[in-house]
Amino acid sequence: MPRSTLRCALGAGALCLTAAAFPAIADAAPVHVGAKRLNVQIGSRTTVKGHLEAPGTAKLQIQRRGRWVTLDRDRTNAAGRFVLRKRMHAAMSTRVRVHTSAGKNRRLGRLNVYRHAQASWYGPGLFGNRLGCGGRLTPGSLGVANKSLPCGTKVTFRHNGRVLRVPVIDRGPYVGGREYDLTAATARKLGFSGHGAIQVTR
Secondary structure, eight states: TTTOOOOOOTTTTTTOBGGGGGGGOOOOEEEEEEEOOOOTTSSSSEEEEEEEEOOOOOEEEEEETEEEEEEEEEEEOTEEEEEEEEEESSSSSEEEEEETTSSSSEEEEEEEEEEEEEEEEETTTTTTOOOSSSSSSOOOOOOOOOOSEEEEEEEEEEEEEEEEEEEEOOOOSSTTTOOOEHHHHHHHHHHHHHHEEEEOOO
């Protein structure tokens, strides 16, 4: 009997498997992320720090037009640690991940790169009115009005340390110099009042 054959404990007629029947399990090389900076302003750097359980290369990638684009790469040091950085020059909100040379991925959520835009909010006195993208405005409507972005376009806002991603549901504002009009519910969740600058990814 070959040495690779496993002994059968059930006697004659038992199914005996050889070691060759069990393919080697590849090292999963998990990706551990210790720190990440994924909400940044234009001109600032996004940063992801972590380590791999097996030596290799880590890549910081974002999803653009259906494919993954590499922003930075780093070979792990003796302790398996990596640091990925990239200075961002355009406003965006997109999925982000760490991809390793072993073919493993660690999804990190979204990378949000903000610019400043002038905004206002609306709602009281207008509840029940039709929205430019369909439906009616209610006190709980989450969304934003914009004059040119297609209806349904998702926009991420940051204000007072709060982050909220909402769709374009209406047209406006029609006051000079303002780009966005937040619904009352959206403004409330962001702690936004009156009119003024807000951080936005579009």
